[in-house]
Amino acid sequence: MTNPTVPPNRPVRVVQVGAGGMGRTWLRTLAADPDVELVGLVDLDEATARRAADEEGHAGVPVATAYDRLAVEPPDVLLNVTVPGAHHAVSSAALRAGMTVLSEKPLAPTVAEGLSLAAASEVAGRLLVVSQSRRYFRHLAALRRQLAELGPVASLGCAFFRAPHFGGFREEMEQPLLVDMAIHQLDLARDLAGSEPVSVYCESHNPAWSWFAGDASAEVVVAFASGARFTFSGSWCAPGLETSWNGRWRVGAEGGSAVWDGDGVPVAERLDGTPVPAVVGEEPEETAGALAELVAALRHGGVPSGEVHANVMSLAVVEAAVLSARDGRRVQLAEVLEAAYATALADERDAAVRERLRSWSPVHDVVGRPA
Structure with a gap:
């Protein structure tokens, strides 16, 4: 405090x-x-x-x-x-x-x-x-409240697919998606998992039609100290059927699951199929x-x-993902x-x-x- x-x-x-x-x-x-x-x-x-x-x-x-x-x-x-x-x-x-x-x-x-x-x-x-x-985001806060009712988180997944034409420095970066965008999703995964990462594996690539000099697509797997896993699959060269800027999420917990499209009201249900209401605040x-x-x-x-002190870990996850993509190996935090x-x-x-x-x-x- x-x-x-x-x-x-x-x-x-x-x-x-x-x-x-x-x-x-x-x-x-x-x-x-x-x-x-x-x-x-x-x-x-x-x-x-x-x-x-x-x-x-x-x-x-x-x-x-x-x-x-x-x-x-x-x-x-x-x-x-x-x-x-x-x-x-x-x-x-x-x-x-x-x-x-x-x-x-x-x-x-x-x-x-x-x-x-x-x-x-x-x-x-x-x-x-x-x-x-x-x-x-208010809808994200509602998702946190739903997850609090569902118990410990075991799996988190985020799909992120957009096709922005920024121009400028982003289109010249070595790892534009990981460094400039995925830090948001990796940071949010830490928040929702309620645990810190211990290892990262990442493969990055660049589609043939990419307008980015560096890798604009990546798949990342993060292991957390709690045992939870986060999978991120994303691209900045994905025209058509784009996700929201927050990505499309699914979270699996001990007592049920929740999904969030990154924009609207999240949906969650318990093991018996009963819904967990989304309480959206102000x-x-x-x-x-x-x-x-x-x-x-x-x-x-x-x-x-x-x-x-907390935010350093989000930066470290990104750095680990870049290192993993470069070396082709799992990287320990x-x-x-x-x-x-x-x-x-x-x-x-x-x-x-x-x-x-x-x-x-x-x-x-x-x-x-x-x-």
């Missing part, structure tokens, strides 16, 4: 870094939440920042090309919406400055940098939370859900589900974590963060879901 840090008599003050496409999405999310106040916007292109702020409900908010050029009172939260390669530098600087950080996914480009950020969060005594926005969704969870922690205490830990120790330049990393023994006891 964390202690409250923001009193209830004022909004949570936020500085956002990044005013591109996803930055605009977050600007709209901030504008719609009366419990927060954007006090500054940073982007490498100041004109882009000014235009985005004015057009997305924050006219007059100070903008600058760097945080230290903003003439604002220290904010409560730095919202990191930079490109993934800048996540470590921006988040670690904000933590050193005493700010809570809410970061777009991925936490960092590598597990090693993710471990560095987890240690930096401990040294600073501040939360670092990753917005896994696809954890926040929870905030996507980025608004991630923001609301962080604000609640700042006001009332608690640890958001995307907290850095312990192998990924140990290699990343050694790299983090060797590369860390902040003495206090390096000492905190050294105090972790073993690293497996520090990251992932609380025991």
Whole structure:
């Protein structure tokens, strides 16, 4: 549990870094939440920042090309919406400055940098939370409630088939589907299984008609400590009969099964065939859900589900899948974590963060879901 840090008599003050496409999405999310106040916007292109702020409900908010050029009172939260390669530098600087950080996914480009950020969060005594926005859907929350009635989960499956033409960096990545998209489904599988992964096997490939340079299709099998298995089959080169962006799910549990098409109301039934009603609430969704969870922690205490120590494991599953696809073998999560830990120790330049990393023994006891 964390202690409250923001009193209830004022909004949570936020500085956002990044005013591109996803930055605009977050600007709209901030504008719609009366419990927060954007006090500054940073982007490498100041004109882009000014235009985005004015057009997305924050006219007059100070903008600058760097945080230290903003003439604002220290904010409560730095919202990191930079490109993934800048996540470590921006988040670690904000933590050193005493700010809570809410970061777009991925936490960092590598597990090693993710471990560095987890240690930096401990040294600073501040939360670092990753917005896994696809954890926040009302119909998904209804599915969680149904699964709670069905008992321990044994199997999870997700089919994901889309045919997007993004252009830009995604079409040049070595593993675009695994790194840029499947992290959502792999993260959600951790959440629904209620357990941490122990091994990953993956085969990736690229259809002959693909417009991606790297592998745009993959099959992944994840084994969890609980004994559950997750199978993911997906492609970004699958025109026709596309699934939702969340994929199509089936979950098998001790007391029955549930299915969810990723968009609509989930359906579940018990062993005897009786249905488990779907209770759909009014929870905030996507980025608004991630923001609301962080604000609640700042006001009332608690640890958001995307907290850095837990989120490192989602990054590690993706890294294990990429390694498995490259080497053609099953990869143990312990192998990924140990290699990343050694790299983090060797590369860390902040003495206090390096000492905190050294105090972790073993690293497996520090990251992932609380025991």
